[in-house]
Amino acid sequence: MAYLPVGLNLKNRRVVIIGGGSVALQKARTLCAYEASVELFAREVCGEIRQLPLIWHEQREYHPDLLQGAHIVYAATNDRSKNQQIGHDAQQRRILVNVVDDPSHCDFVSPALYREGEMSVGVTSNATNPRASIALRNRIRDFLAGGRND
Incomplete structure (x- = not known):
């Protein structure tokens, strides 16, 4: 699917x-x-x-x-x-x-989400590998956190 x-x-x-x-x-x-x-x-x-x-x-x-x-x-x-x-x-x-x-x-699946302020990032594997979705979401989160210029 x-x-x-x-x-x-x-x-x-x-x-x-x-x-x-x-x-x-x-x-x-x-x-x-x-x-x-x-x-x-x-x-x-x-x-x-x-x-x-x-x-x-x-x-x-x-x-x-x-x-x-x-x-x-x-x-x-x-x-x-x-x-x-x-x-x-x-x-x-x-x-x-x-x-x-x-x-x-399912009519829909829930992605692994990362949200900061008004921005949301969702990663989905089309429900085939939720652990991989979570791992990629975490990599995106860590990348974005490391790239901040506060």
């Missing part, structure tokens, strides 16, 4: 995350940095998510009605079949979805 890198304006747009663990936490942090209106639903929510000031979360089982009105959805549970179901439910509602553990069910 080949994913088109784009910049999305998510300010005040409803983004739903289903899942409450470390992957959901990572997605929530990134989305908050871009001013999305994040709503997170999971049976169990890790303490770090509860401490994020910019998201609303609720401990509850997944139900397709939770997707209503979402701009995009992240299926980030630790249950692969549930993630696929969330992906299917979102696609049936014509909502863009990222199934974090299965790129073949």
